[in-house]
Amino acid sequence: MKEEDIDDNEQTDSSDSNVDEKIEKEKRELLNKVLSGNLNTKRDKVGFILNNNTSARNSDIELAWSYWKTFENDLFNGISITKEELKKLTSINSLTRSRARIQNEYKLFQADHAVKKHRGVLANEMKNLAVEEKPEGLETYSLYIDETGKTQNYLSVGSLWVVDGFKAYLAYNEIKKWKDKNKIKYEFHFSELSKNKLEKYKEFFLTFLKLNPTVGFKVIVLNKKGITNINSAITDLTFHIIHKGINHENSTGRAPLPRLLQVWIDDDQKGSDQLKIENLKERITGQSISDLYLGEFHAVDSKENFGIQIVDIFTASINRKIHNTGGSTNHKDELADFVLELLKFDLNSINLENNETDKSIVFNLNY
Known part of the structure; x- marks a missing residue:
């Protein structure tokens, strides 16, 4: 054998x-x-x-x-x-x-x-139910989603959009080689950034972008004032970033429909993660988006998952700059500045007064 x-x-x-x-x-x-x-x-x-x-x-x-x-x-x-x-x-x-x-x-x-x-x-x-069949050779939207700001003034939900999984696989292999060459054993998470790791974090993010020129980023920010159910608000924001993101990908021709939608979120709490996933699937299905088909929706471990780690750094960078205004800065602010400059994202474009999920604006960023 x-x-x-x-x-x-x-x-x-x-x-x-x-x-x-x-x-x-x-x-x-x-x-x-x-x-x-x-x-x-x-x-x-x-x-x-x-x-x-x-x-x-x-x-x-x-x-x-x-x-x-x-x-x-x-x-x-x-x-x-x-x-x-x-x-x-x-x-x-x-x-x-x-x-x-x-x-x-x-x-x-x-x-x-x-x-x-x-x-x-x-x-x-x-066996006897009439079901909608998918077209042959269906391409995918593969979304990695993370949120931050639960205990702060603003909630931020960020997403990484991968539309070429085979190219991403080649990129992941190159990043693993880079990590091995540099003897890096740790995961890349914004909250765990220390001053002596700053340059490696920068290199990690830049290397990922260079190897994945077709990926996109989207973010949505909400003022928490007056919101009592934070988990519900996060689910709402996640739905909006998916729904509005699909419309953007399709209408701009960057990644047009038909597509199979696959969503991956960071494995946090098993019960709440599963409830969130089921709510998202139900709401997206309810939109009846022509030529959109639902695939896998799962919470996954961030260990060795560069997609989850990248969207963590992206979302946390925006969160950092929103909350740390006018105060002292350190290595985390330097990384946040580096990431947002790479993606040419203007923080002034965010309406920090908005606290209505239905009116939240999705910002679409391409490298």
Whole structure:
């Protein structure tokens, strides 16, 4: 048995009372690896392909082709293949087993209903329902979202918009190499910034931007005065930044619809995170946005997840400059100035008097 196939042969003990917890744990581990680009096993790599190639969710041939082109390009040129080369590549059957485990057990990166029905894995109660099928080759909006300011005068919700997951994966690999070269073991979080780490934080943010020229940033700020339910306000702001952000991406032609929307938030509190996610999905579905399809919405671990770390620095930089006006400055102000200057963001454009979520303005920033 190949080492890469070991993860295909794990058996779930149906007699184990903790089977659901085991599957949930594996699911979360897979999500964190896929989003961090930390792809060690074949299953991790299959999960990455399913996350970023919607056609691969429906077709095992598309899955294999994309897998070979991405991870075995020393053997496969993406155009043609000989019989001898095919023998050396990861087999389609092996990839299919990983895909089936991810879709059927973890319930991630699901195929369309018609395909699931054909594969015989669609629940009986769903088989006769009329459902909207997604277009083939659907591209994605992959959003990383963070908030700050719960205990301060202003709430800020920021988002990082990734529209090319394969390019982001290459960038993540380069950043990991940079971290290893510089012997950096810590995560990048604004709140944990110290003076001696300042230059590395700057380099991290700049390197990410250079390697990801297609990403975008969006932020929304609200005056907390008169607001009693902070968590509800954050959910409202998060909805608005998604909804208005989609309209901006589509209307400007930067990333037009149709698209699959995937949302990742920092893993904070399991119960409240899940409630927030369900509220967001319900409200976005209620907008009936033509050609928008909902994909994965999950809270994920920030460890090794550069998307979450970048949006943390971005959002906290704005929060820092809003609240620290006219006082003494230090290394955190210097980082905030550096980030906002890179993104050419004018703080004076924010209306700090507004305390109505429905009237909050989303600021769209591209590098």
